[in-house]
Amino acid sequence: MKIGIKYCGGCNPTYDRTDVASRLKKHSGFNHNIELAKQGTIYDVIVIICGCICACADHQNLEAKYEKVCIISESDIIKLLNNIDKIKVL
Secondary structure, eight states: EEEEEEEOSSSSSSOOHHHHHHHHHHHHHTEEEEEOTTTTEEEEEEEEOOOTTTTTOTTTEEEEEEEEEEESTHHHHHHHHHHHHHHHHH
């Protein structure tokens, strides 16, 4: 599985955004290719890590085969990991 990560600009973060990426990498182990999302690459999942509820990170130019998941708080991490586990089965 190929996962792209897109961070917001970080102007008003309300939680540790890098912790989300770390937890994703730890959860995934070596089973997934995780990288900063690039335009022109199609990912299985794109994780948009926004620091607050504004969720202003621009991601329209990024392509995901299955879904884009927007994280706006630490509580969204569990939802993200569950979604990725479901997609792994496909």
